[in-house]
Every structure is written in C-alpha cells, then in structure tokens.
Amino acid sequence: xxxxxxxxxxxxxxxxxxxxxxxxxxxxxxxxxxxxxxxxxxxxxxxxxxxxxxxxxxxxxxxxxxxxxxxxxxxxxxxxxxxxxxxxxxxxxxxxxxxxxxxxxxxxxxxxxxxxxxxxxxxxxxxxxxxxxxxxxxxxxxxxxxx
Numbered sequence: 738x739x740x741x742x743x744x745x746x747x748x749x750x751x752x753x754x755x756x757x758x759x760x761x762x763x764x765x766x767x768x769x770x771x772x773x774x775x776x777x778x779x780x781x782x783x784x785x786x787x788x789x790x791x792x793x794x795x796x797x798x799x800x801x802x803x804x805x806x807x808x809x810x811x812x813x814x815x816x817x818x819x820x821x822x823x824x825x826x827x828x829x830x831x832x833x834x835x836x837x838x839x840x841x842x843x844x845x846x847x848x849x850x851x852x853x854x855x856x857x858x859x860x861x862x863x864x865x866x867x868x869x870x871x872x873x874x875x876x877x878x879x880x881x882x883x884x
Contacts, residue, residue: 740858749866755781756873763880775828778877782835783820785870789842790816796854805854812849816842829881836874843867 756778763774794813797806816838823834843863850860 741856741862746862749862752785753866753869753873756870760873760876760880763877775832775877775881778873779824779828779831779835782832782839782870782874783824786820786823786835786838786842787817789839790814805849805852808849809854812842812845829878832874832878832881836871836878839867839871839874 759774759778759781763771763778766774790813792813793809797809797813800806819838820835823831823838825831826834846855846860846863849855
C-alpha cells in the first residue's frame with residue numbers, strides 16, 4: 738500500500754467518512770433522521786460501487802491491447818449495474834446487495850492482481866476500504882431489519 742501516493746491513501750480513507758457518519762447518525766441521531774441516514778448510506782454505497790468499476794474501465798482504456806482488456810471493461814461496467822439494481826430494491830436488500838457488491842468486486846480484483854493486472858499497492862488499500870465500506874453497508878442492512 739505504501740507504493741501508492743500518500744494522497745491516494747488519505748483520500749481513500751477519507752472516503753470512508755460518509756459510511757461511518759451515516760451509520761452513526763442512524764444509531765445515535767434523532768429518530769426522524771434514521772430513514773434519511775439509511776437512504777444516504779445506500780446512495781453513497783451505490784456511488785462508490787460505481788466508482789470501483791470506473792477504475793477498471795480506466796485501466797482498460799490506458800492499455801486497450803493489453804492482457805485482460807475485455808475482463809477489465811466488464812469489471813468496469815458490472816459494478817455500476819449492480820449499484821443501479823440495488824437502488825431499486827427495498828432498503829435492507831439494497832444495503833445488503835451493495836455491501837456484497839463491494840466485497841465481490843474486491844474478490845475479483847484479487848484474482849486480477851494474481852495475474853499482474855493491478856498497480857502495486859492498489860489491492861492492499863482496496864481491501865482496507867472495502868472492508869470498511871461493506872461493514873457499514875451490512876450493518877445498515879442489519880439495522881434496517883431490526884436486529
């Protein structure tokens with residue numbers, strides 16, 4: 738992870754703030770803001786899942802004749818489609834789908850990393866961010882279902 742620019746590491750970690758803030762607001766904020774917090778969590782989760790796909794779209798376009806170009810393009814599109822479908826679901830299922838989508842994308846990226854298709858240090862940061870984001874999204878689903 739330390740091979741990445743320091744700004745990428747800090748901005749990536751700062752991207753977790755809305756996840757944790759919305760969970761905190763749902764748990765400890767005024768009751769009338771709970772629905773807003775869950776909607777904000779799901780919306781941000783969908784935006785981030787789409788962003789994760791965009792990373793791979795950019796890698797594919799930077800090296801269109803390179804190894805894995807088709808797979809990268811698919812990985813560039815699928816997270817956005819999953820995010821869109823997730824937003825159409827009822828809130829608990831939406832948060833569950835988004836959390837699993839983020840972890841699933843990281844899983845596929847792990848396979849791509851084994852083939853040498855990712856920049857050095859990317860995957861380590863990606864897993865830290867994915868675990869943080871998915872934990873909040875899955876906690877939100879759990880919270881929504883009243884556990």
